[in-house]
Amino acid sequence: NAGVTQTPKFQVLKTGQSMTLQCAQDMNHNSMYWYRQDPGMGLRLIYYSASEGTTDKGEVPNGYNVSRLNKREFSLRLESAAPSQTSVYFCASRKPGTGNEKLFFGSGTQLSVL
Amino acid sequence: GESVGLHLPTLSVQEGDNSIINCAYSNSASDYFIWYKQESGKGPQFIIDIRSNMDKRQGQRVTVLLNKTVKHLSLQIAATQPGDSAVYFCAENNYGQNFVFGPGTRLSVLP
Numbered sequence: 001n002a003g004v005t006q007t008p009k010f011q012v013l014k015t016g017q018s019m020t021l022q023c024a025q026d027m028n029h030n031s032m033y034w035y036r037q038d039p040g041m042g043l044r045l046i047y048y049s050a051s052e053g054t055t056d057k058g059e060v061p062n063g064y065n066v067s068r069l070n071k072r073e074f075s076l077r078l079e080s081a082a083p084s085q086t087s088v089y090f091c092a093s094r095k096p097g098t099g100n101e102k103l104f105f106g107s108g109t110q111l112s113v114l
Numbered sequence: 115g116e117s118v119g120l121h122l123p124t125l126s127v128q129e130g131d132n133s134i135i136n137c138a139y140s141n142s143a144s145d146y147f148i149w150y151k152q153e154s155g156k157g158p159q160f161i162i163d164i165r166s167n168m169d170k171r172q173g174q175r176v177t178v179l180l181n182k183t184v185k186h187l188s189l190q191i192a193a194t195q196p197g198d199s200a201v202y203f204c205a206e207n208n209y210g211q212n213f214v215f216g217p218g219t220r221l222s223v224l225p
Contacts (some may be wrong), residue, residue, distance in 0.1 A: 004157075007127055031211060033211075040122050040217060041167065041217055042203060042214070042215035042216050042217045042218065043203075043205075043213075044215075045212050045216040048211050048212070050211055052206070056211070058212060058213075067218055071221075090157055090158070096211070101146055102160050103148070103158075103161075103205075103213060104160070104162075105157035105158045105159075106149075106157050107157045108155075108156070108157050109221055
């Protein structure tokens with residue numbers, strides 16, 4: 001049982017380049033999330049998808065777009081990368097309303113924008 | 115000026131001692147709280163959770179205490195082991211989709 005799988009694990013971009021971070025979960029969870037983690041700070045929500053077919057902005061959505069491709073997959077796209085987007089990105093999923101509300105996280109993507 | 119968030123609070127404990135990690139949460143209406151452990155280069159890993167209708171919950175070697183009066187959450191780790199060395203952070207949820215995460219505390223276990 002893989003849980004939440006993110007690719008790639010590491011990426012280096014030049015300013016202005018674009019890329020897509022991929023995330024897939026095999027736990028049949030309805031909700032999926034993208035967070036960023038910066039040194040010494042708490043995780044901050046970029047975008048989330050409460051269910052297949054819906055997406056909503058989180059705390060720090062500027063410069064990002066997302067796609068909920070199906071129930072399993074939720075991708076994050078940087079259209080024109082900026083140095084301020086250097087961070088570690090985590091995808092997470094959960095199944096609200098089940099009494100087991102916790103977030104399950106992937107192993108992260110470390111992104112550097114030069 | 116320097117941002118407080120750049121430097122994580124650090125707790126150093128002797129192997130075998132008990133550890134207590136504290137967290138102040140922000141929203142008095144939050145109803146669900148989680149503690150996560152994050153090892154270097156890895157994603158956050160669930161440790162234990164608690165709902166607002168409880169004051170205490172115990173797991174294997176871990177206990178979470180919730181004090182709603184002062185909006186305080188603590189994680190107690192019994193008989194701390196070297197494998198417990200990590201960053202620990204709390205998260206709160208208010209009946210919604212988003213969780214608010216604390217910056218974390220770095221636990222170092224001394225031999």
